[in-house]
Amino acid sequence: MRIDVLTLFPDMFQGPLSESIIKRARDKQIVDIHFHNIRDYSTDKHNRVDDYPFGGGAGMVMQIEPIATLIDKLKSERPYDHIIYMTPDGERLAQRRVNTLSLAGNLMILCGHYKGVDHRIREHYITCEISIGDYVLTGGELAAAVLIDSVVRLIPGVLSDETSALTDSFQDNLLSPPVYTRPAEYNGWRVPDILLSGHQANIDKWREEQAHERTLKLRPDLLGKSERS
Structure with missing residues (x-):
């Protein structure tokens, strides 16, 4: 380009x-x-x-x-x-x-x-x-x-992981779900157990649910809903 x-x-x-x-x-x-x-x-x-x-x-x-x-x-x-x-x-x-x-x-x-x-x-x-x-x-x-x-950043070859951009906020009119990394526990604050389960299907479902929940709470307009709905 x-x-x-x-x-x-x-x-x-x-x-x-x-x-x-x-x-x-x-x-x-x-x-x-x-x-x-x-x-x-x-x-x-x-x-x-x-x-x-x-x-x-x-x-x-x-x-x-x-x-x-x-x-x-x-x-x-x-x-x-x-x-x-x-x-x-x-x-x-x-x-x-x-x-x-x-x-x-x-x-x-x-x-x-x-x-x-x-x-x-x-x-x-x-x-x-x-x-x-x-x-x-x-x-x-x-x-x-x-x-x-x-x-x-969306042009092929720019990002090291080209699939990363596909999971960014707004790609599907949704905000991204919460993300975590090591350590699994810090100051008594734990990463959700589901992310440590190794069960990818359940993890994907959790992420989708979190994305919808965060979008509904923070940006209901993206779902075609008013802030009072």
Whole structure:
């Protein structure tokens, strides 16, 4: 997979995307991530990429020209499965969307700033708008890093145990069951006996029951139930 990130602050990605699973995926050349500074495509002598909004109002808006120029350049070099805009008013990111994006060959991600991008970019270039929650960040970089991490870890060959991702929370609209490891007893707190029984069928049943119970208690919306049901 190739991921092209359009941003005003490429260095913000160096920490989160240069460690752990993402570093391994990049080192193994399973994913190829490129960062493009939008300012490099400005026609202003000061590399300005924002201006006041038409109609007045507070804040600044990212200009259409440098973004459109960069997107057109990248599109001329390869086809993209999606051109994604990270925005608070986008589709709330969910595991089903992550699963779909993990199958893509080429993704482009645009990180907004200020009051956002000139809406013509969203109308004519963007194919998918994603939010990581109902709150506002300084820019789209941190949200983009979250999206990249969630997608890349699902690509075959990234995780040492590829079946691990299949048992993560939200894969079946369920939260994960409790997990334990050695020692079996600590400070008088014991691991549930069923997990030490060696009876895999009973263990699987227990885990399924726990997953349903935790989901019903903590996230009933995932089961299509109201919090008062």
